[in-house]
Amino acid sequence: MGLMGEKETWTPLLATLLDQSTHHHAQYQIVTLDNRGVGGSSKPFVRYTTALLADDARLLLEHLGWTHVHVVGVSMGGMVAQELAYAAPHLVRSLALIVSSPGHTTGAFPGITQFATYLTMAKFGFARTMHDIVDTMMSTLYPKHYLAETASDGRTMHEMLHQFHLELLDGVTFNLAGVHGQHAAVFGHNMSPARLEAVRAHGFPILIVGAAHDWILHPKNADYLFQHLEGPHTRKVFFDTSGHCVQNQMRREVAAALHDHFAVEP
Template sequence: MTEQTIEADGITLCHESFGDPSAPPLLLVMGLAAPMIWWDDEFCVQLAEAGFHVHRFDNRDVGRSQWWTGRASLPLAYFLRSAPYSLGDLADDAGKLLDALGIESAHVVGTSMGGMIAQEFAIRHPRRVRTLTSIMSTTGARTVGLPSPRAALAMLAPGPRTREDYVTQLVRTSRLISSPGYVFDEDHFRQRAERTYDRGLNPAGVFRQLAAILSSRDRTADLRRLSVPSLVIHGTADPLVHVSGGRATARALGADLDLIPGMGHDLPREVWPRVIAGIKRLATR
């Protein structure tokens, strides 16, 4: 299915689906500055072949979904928890998308910031979440899941001015946070960067999304109250969200925890079968 733009209760979201519409719906939520195409096409196809009707979408302020307004101050976000919008607002966007698609509940899978959004969505709308899978994410507690200094600096690097500069920078950053236990596929990340640039860049939106993360609350207590079947997946070599974030998330949820040796802050093709099997096992348990 090709991309489509959906008006969802006051916000415009770009969406795409894979698989049989009669299959159980599964919603994929992407992370910081990342459009939906960072859920690789083939990964989505494999999820559909595993028995799901797969939905991916651009969060607000990225790709072809609606771009927001308002200036984000990262110090204000961190110290005063002040931001143009919150992770809760992003979670509500996901709910509005499901409403527009006529989906009452879905299996929800989020990665990185998308894992935070997925957690927030489950807290706010527990009856709409059949299962929750949180990948390379954290609880919002400021004592866990911290990035390495090098990874943090890379996230704050000035935005590039040209397509070539963007591609070069994104490939460099992707290599920095990638999985040391697996071969880095530079061609794959270069093509992803080119496709991302061509779909539209929103540098101010990246800072608004980052402000939403920095201003977010600790979700631990609310996660403990959830009874949603949950799975947490995290790489043991993640430099951007330390594995302590995944462990804390699993403890709070009482979730299954799958720690993948050698995996960083990405999903190498080699781990796809393991990740998809875990999602399916949780859904059919």
């Protein structure tokens, strides 16, 4: 998952992917993990890199005995997935990069909108209550027009998602080593064109998902990744109305795209 995101953040997308009432209800064996620095994983005070987090994921897969898997990463998780595909391509059956980036020095440089969001995120350290943290978080993850929509139960999407994120954060404590480490990993991430093209050369199916209202990672990163990963089994899906948290906002569409992606035979 993304920066400081725990494995439970996957719940809406996975519930949709595994919904028996949909056309993409095939059963998958799934593992989600807490990257080091959050949740139940260790939080050592060492230098974190996306390559190090990818090696953690590799060790988990080897421990489980999983030898050929569909790798899906969101945001920072997509950065980790890039490193895993580069370092251990033999483990990768397919690769999906959702609202991710090859790195600030390589891909699309953050624009005014992204920098404004980073300033907003800095308010987390001054929030008085968990409700304040969630409100700030939601303003960076979802566009206003979506939050104003009405959910099926009559609540606004803002009300429903506020409750969802509040429950996710219930009991969560942030560790200084983890916060510092994961931020360092994101800002140090750098997949050069040559490294991306080395990933492409392995020929496994690649799905890239972008969002026009992504105020955390510039939307043009999807174009950059597609340009350097383009091949006969590479596909890009771009959502014009979605924010950074596309796996929640467009969960049905993302689940359908993943289902089709998993079915591709290289």
